[in-house]
Amino acid sequence: MPDADVVAFNALIARMFSAAWATLFIGIFSTMAARMNSNNTFEWTGICRAWLQFIVLMTVPLMALGVECSKSQELAAETEAGSLNSWAAVHRSFARYGHCDDGAIGEGYSDSVTILLADHWDALPQLTTLAAGDSTFRAFVLKHIDATVPSERLERIANHARSRCPRQHGDLCAAIIKRTRGGAQLSR
Secondary structure: OOOHHHHHHHHHHHHHHHHHHHHHHHHHHHHHHHHHHHHOOOOOHHHHHHHHHHHHHHHHHHHHHOOOOOHHHHHHHHHHHOOOOOHHHHHHHHHHHHHHOOHHHHHHHHHHHHHHHHHOHHHHHHHHHHHHHOHHHHHHHHHOOOOOOOHHHHHHHHHHHHHOOOHHHHHHHHHHHHHHHHHHHHHO
16 A cells, blocks of 8 residues: 555646646647737637637646546545544545545545544644644545534534633634534534
């Protein structure tokens, strides 16, 4: 199984390649349009603009897609998503399989995240440390405080965030409280 750093590096390279590809083609077609404008022999600028728009419209969604989740990654993510028992394990799984976060895998992550918050609140400083260095991980954790979680668990999390939140983690606790309200309203 590849190391989480290798997977994250490969995902970064794939995104950079997509962005470089888009930049290259935009540069080529905009240069062609400029040259044809100064030449004034043909009316190719409209065609070049149309191609440029086409390239941009086709490339931007490809860049947004990121890395595709393979079948083996999907199976591995589904196997582990609901049984992660520490914030370090959640972060490792997020680094490896965050791009597979959908359906049953997402529900498994929601279980792991909310069980850690409800039953292992004392580990909040570990979450804060990981989230401080990785804002996408923070968003991932907050996203999984959702309507798939039983309302009594959401209430336990909200009570911890209101009454047991260390002062230095106040912003995270406020975000957790906000998500528990949204999740509780959706799960009723």
